[in-house]
Amino acid sequence: MNTASPPAVAAEGLAFSYASGGGLTRADLTLEAGAMAAVEGPSGSGKSTLLALLGLILSPSAGSLHITGTDTGALAPAERDLLRQRSIGIVLQDLGLLPFLSAWENVAAAFGPRLGRHRTAARDLLGDLGMAQLADSRVTELSGGQRQRIAVARAAVKQPVLILADEPTSGLDPKTANSVMNSLRSCAERGSAVLIVTHDSTVAGACDQRYVLDEGVLSTAHKETARKENLA
Amino acid sequence: MSRWSLYTWKRDGRSLRRALPTLTVLAALLTTSAGVAAGAAEAVERDVLGSGGLTQIELSSFEGEESVRPLTTSALQDAENAPGVRQVVADYSSGLYAEEDGTYDLTSHTLTPGDDLPVTKGKVPAELGRSEVVLPAVAQGTDFAPLLGRTVAFGYTKATGAASGTTAVIKLKIVALYDPTWQADGPGVAYLSEDTAALLAAARAGQEPEVFRDKEGAQSATVVVDHQKQVAAATKTLQDDGFSASPVSDRVRNLPGLFGAADLAMRVGVLILALVAIGLGVVRAADSTRARIGQFAILRILGSGRPELRRILLGEAVLSGGVAGVVGVAVGTGVSLALVSPLSDVLGLPIKLTDALPGPGWVAAALLLPALGLAVGTLLGSREVLRRDPYLTARAHS
Known part of the structure; x- marks a missing residue:
């Protein structure tokens, strides 16, 4: 009897095309729990579309997508939204945080609008990330790096199956970028599959798996992962 | 209505809360008119019927x-x-x-x-x-x-x-x-x-x-x-x-003349209140949604569907209209009661404070129309902006 857990993400032949043209031609991707993968590609290659598909914001026009074994193509829109809320954390470089909430409230927002119920979890995580003193700050008072780390905390606080990070270190100084990457790495170590979309080869090099997206087609860049290199 | 509405309405200056002052003033004007007209009509009716008019x-x-x-x-x-x-x-x-x-x-x-x-x-x-x-x-x-x-x-x-x-x-x-x-x-x-x-x-x-x-x-x-x-x-x-x-x-x-005109004016007032509420909803909802498209994109990635985004806007509309209705009725009733004495002098008839309370129909209109109108307008105004997923709109503009 096979008792192996299904992969966190299994995408096969995933495709999407916009009415105006462009999109994603084909993406095959499997991420196990705890994996950390990077997707590299030039602008307009379909990275944002891939992220929106994996984040269950867009529905694919072809192919299949399973999240921990659940066939997302069989879900109603409301069920997809619920699955995204429960199982997926998304970090966006330029769409950061909700400006009308404080830092801890932004983190607690990952659970939905009943913020008070998740105050402790949010504050504890900010403490773990060394940002306890920022918990009550208005997000407009925070630096770009601090905001990005809070966005990571928001994505990680519910320990989702999958964390999608879009250019999480873009515009950050090396020290802050390293801190953000360490936060994402710790999420992977706690069992989340992490997929990072990046232009930065240093960031991609710090991941276990690397993919390249070119003209809408996703392909594997390196089969040997950094983790294996480290183990060797 | 989404619970997010409570946060966005209370804390975000770009929310539909901006419609509050206009609707409050209109609701107050309607309530005051209704109260004054009721006070005058009651006094005249009592005066006439009191002399055996029945x-x-x-x-x-x-x-x-x-x-x-x-x-x-x-x-x-x-x-x-x-x-x-x-x-x-x-x-x-x-x-x-x-x-x-x-x-x-x-x-x-x-x-x-x-x-x-x-x-x-x-x-x-x-x-x-x-x-x-x-x-x-x-x-x-x-x-x-x-x-x-x-x-x-x-x-x-x-x-x-x-x-x-x-x-x-x-x-x-x-x-x-x-x-x-x-x-x-x-x-x-x-x-x-x-x-x-x-x-x-x-x-x-x-x-x-x-x-x-x-x-x-x-x-x-x-x-x-x-x-x-x-x-x-x-x-x-x-x-x-x-x-x-x-x-x-x-x-x-069925008092003719002045009271008939007052009644007509109030009916027009109700129509204006409803139309202004709908108009404000259409304009404000469209503007507000465009201005907050990034926020809505974040709410999308946090698990909100587009129906919930509409419910957030509807919630803001109901809160704004509801508060405008309640405050407007309270202020309008207060003004109406304050006008009892001068109105009594003008008519030369005694008017009780209870006479100058606006009728339940007018109160209901002043209470409900701002919220209903704003909600209808919000549905119309946000429809076009939310037709495309806010996440994609925000990404396209980033």
Whole structure:
């Protein structure tokens, strides 16, 4: 009897095309729990579309997508939204945080609008990330790096199956970028599959798996992962 | 409504909260108008009905209107014979002017059971005698208080030809004075017995009173029935007899003129409130959604579907409209109550505070329309902006 857990993400032949043209031609991707993968590609290659598909914001026009074994193509829109809320954390470089909430409230927002119920979890995580003193700050008072780390905390606080990070270190100084990457790495170590979309080869090099997206087609860049290199 | 609405409405200046001041002012204006109109109508109704209006029917004679029966002696006799009718008092209009002291020129009318004069001095007898008169306390600069209880010579016109006449004199005892701000029949009216009023009207027409009453007839008449229950049947009988008859209670409750205009104005006000709320919803929702597309994108990635984003906007609309309605009704009612005293002075009638409370229908309109209108407008206004997923819109603009 096979008792192996299904992969966190299994995408096969995933495709999407916009009415105006462009999109994603084909993406095959499997991420196990705890994996950390990077997707590299030039602008307009379909990275944002891939992220929106994996984040269950867009529905694919072809192919299949399973999240921990659940066939997302069989879900109603409301069920997809619920699955995204429960199982997926998304970090966006330029769409950061909700400006009308404080830092801890932004983190607690990952659970939905009943913020008070998740105050402790949010504050504890900010403490773990060394940002306890920022918990009550208005997000407009925070630096770009601090905001990005809070966005990571928001994505990680519910320990989702999958964390999608879009250019999480873009515009950050090396020290802050390293801190953000360490936060994402710790999420992977706690069992989340992490997929990072990046232009930065240093960031991609710090991941276990690397993919390249070119003209809408996703392909594997390196089969040997950094983790294996480290183990060797 | 989404719970997110509570945060966005309270904390985000770009939310639909911006519609709050306009809707509050409109709701307050509607409530104030309703309260003032209700106060005035209640006071007038009480004044009229208080003088036995519930058991009275008014007969009118429209000059030149052949389908309406003239109020001649025989016609009034017929009216008096109608079932349930206890009394018929005809009103004849003419004029009295100063013969000795003063320069006044007063309109004269019959004192009918419908005239509930606010007497300030003296006493109006149960039935006014032929040589008695009730005057306003002050008219055209003449203070009648010193003349109260005295018999005074008044002048009146006696026609002698088509365009000629002489002054005749009648001596009348001033038995009571009333508050001159009470002007149900106009300013400066002298109230007389039916016979005396008919005498003056006949003289002005150059006729003998009996002839005048038989041929020309009265301007109007008040019919009194024994019991309120008989009003409908008596009115029907009189109408069947060719009279223009209407119950006083109906006339009061459908107050014409000012109150009719106020009612129309309030209906227009309701329409304006609804249209402004919808218009604000359309414009503000579209602008607000565009301005906050990045926020909505974040809410999308946090698990909100597009229906929930609409519910957030609807929640903001309901909160804004609801608060505007509640505050507007509270402020409007307060203003309406504050206006009771000046309104009472203007009308010359006592108005209770409870009279000036706006009716439940108007209150419901002022409470609900801002929220309903804004919600409808929000649905229309946000539809186009939310047609495309906010996440994709925000990404395209980033």
